[in-house]
Amino acid sequence: MQFYERISDELNELKRLDRYRVLPDIPARNGKKIEINGKLLLNLSSNDYLGLGDDRAMLEGYGTQFRKGSYAMTSSSSRLLTGNHPLYDQLEKALALLYGRESAMVFNSGYHANIGILPALCNRHDLVLSDRLNHASIIDGMKIAEAPYQRYRHRDYDHLEELLAAAAGRYRQIFIVTESVFSMDGDLADLFRLVALKEQYGAFLIVDEAHGVGVFGERGLGLCETAGMVQRIDIITGTFGKALASTGAFAVMGALVKEYLLNTMRSFIFTTALPPVILGWSLLTLQRQTSMSTERAELLKLAARLRRELILRGCDVPGESHIVPVVTGSNALAVALAARLSNAGLLCMPVRPPTVPEHGARIRISLRSILEWEDIERIPEIIGG
Numbered sequence: 556m557q558f559y560e561r562i563s564d565e566l567n568e569l570k571r572l573d574r575y576r577v578l579p580d581i582p583a584r585n586g587k588k589i590e591i592n593g594k595l596l597l598n599l600s601s602n603d604y605l606g607l608g609d610d611r612a613m614l615e616g617y618g619t620q621f622r623k624g625s626y627a628m629t630s631s632s633s634r635l636l637t638g639n640h641p642l643y644d645q646l647e648k649a650l651a652l653l654y655g656r657e658s659a660m661v662f663n664s665g666y667h668a669n670i671g672i673l674p675a676l677c678n679r680h681d682l683v684l685s686d687r688l689n690h691a692s693i694i695d696g697m698k699i700a701e702a703p704y705q706r707y708r709h710r711d712y713d714h715l716e717e718l719l720a721a722a723a724g725r726y727r728q729i730f731i732v733t734e735s736v737f738s739m740d741g742d743l744a745d746l747f748r749l750v751a752l753k754e755q756y757g758a759f760l761i762v763d764e765a766h767g768v769g770v771f772g773e774r775g776l777g778l779c780e781t782a783g784m785v786q787r788i789d790i791i792t793g794t795f796g797k798a799l800a801s802t803g804a805f806a807v808m809g810a811l812v813k814e815y816l817l818n819t820m821r822s823f824i825f826t827t828a829l830p831p832v833i834l835g836w837s838l839l840t841l842q843r844q845t846s847m848s849t850e851r852a853e854l855l856k857l858a859a860r861l862r863r864e865l866i867l868r869g870c871d872v873p874g875e876s877h878i879v880p881v882v883t884g885s886n887a888l889a890v891a892l893a894a895r896l897s898n899a900g901l902l903c904m905p906v907r908p909p910t911v912p913e914h915g916a917r918i919r920i921s922l923r924s925i926l927e928w929e930d931i932e933r934i935p936e937i938i939g940g
């Protein structure tokens with residue numbers, strides 16, 4: 556009985572702190588709009604940054620292809636047993652070719668990738684240095700790994716260098732891990748500086764491009780492509796669940812690293828493989844997005860305009876990407892602001908701790924290339940007053 560009382564008390568405490576979560580009721584989600592909890596709203600909380608998830612022609616074309624019966628809805632086993640499929644091979648070859656890297660691996664999700672890569676590559680003889688604002692999946696990966704870890708201040712590469720200098724010679728291998736486009740702040744890692752530091756200190760650099768893929772780079776390969784750093788980062792990860800409008804994730808790397816992960820990465824080995832129907836769709840969206848540089852440019856222009864207007868009205872708007880956060884600090888204020896936007900027909904979810912640091916509550920406006928200025932022009936007035 557004590558157990559049930561305790562978890563009930565903890566839930567009440569979450570309610571008191573405005574941190575209590577419930578699943579939304581979403582009967583329909585289509586194009587710009589979403590029907591949620593009985594309201595039809597402009598969807599500013601989707602990660603479908605290029606609008607590929609609602610591309611009717613592509614969906615229908617793919618539907619015809621898989622109805623012909625070639626793509627199963629399940630893989631029925633892990634990849635190392637009987638779940639592998641030629642589409643995995645095609646997808647991995649396409650990724651390796653696009654990035655110009657020796658190898659690629661496809662995973663069930665970005666979460667699987669991040670909780671599996673570090674624990675496979677390092678142990679207590681190694682050290683992991685991680686940006687303080689890295690995603691929860693990276694933090695969970697560090698917790699699972701047996702290696703000690705330290706978090707450097709967000710995008711503070713002088714701090715990272717201090718930690719590297721202090722650790723030099725004391726560990727078998729040092730790993731640096733960062734997001735490229737930070738998911739809750741929309742700001743960008745300095746990949747030039749990170750690569751320079753990694754090379755100077757002989758560290759191994761892992762960059763999570765979850766929010767960069769599809770949005771940055773001429774062919775949508777992410778910020779690493781914009782920065783010209785694709786070849787100099789040891790592992791680049793990306794997810795299919797955001798701009799690529801599918802499910803799963805990938806990483807590109809050297810052939811030896813792939814061989815090692817394939818043999819040691821528990822979240823790769825001990826899980827049922829993705830179904831072929833998803834792999835075929837991922838291949839299609841991956842290839843399609845490479846030619847969407849106009850959409851990428853429009854999206855970033857739209858974000859820059861919104862950010863400018865919000866800042867003019869005195870809002871605290873960090874970042875420099877298509878993710879536009881408006882920081883309120885207090886949870887209650889973030890919830891109230893989201894309610895105000897919802898009353899005006901706009902869906903911007905409030906983001907509260909532990910997703911963001913204590914006192915860092917915000918609403919997160921997630922822009923997409925299918926949106927136009929006219930869709931969002933009321934936001935600065937609603938938020939800034």
Ligand SMILES: Cc1ncc(COP(=O)(O)O)c(C=O)c1O
Pocket residue numbers: 664665666667669690692734738763765766794795796803804
């Ligand atoms: C930076 C980052 N990495 C990884 C993930 C997890 O990816 P997935 O949704 O494919 O599990 C997310 C988002 O969910 C993310 O924002």
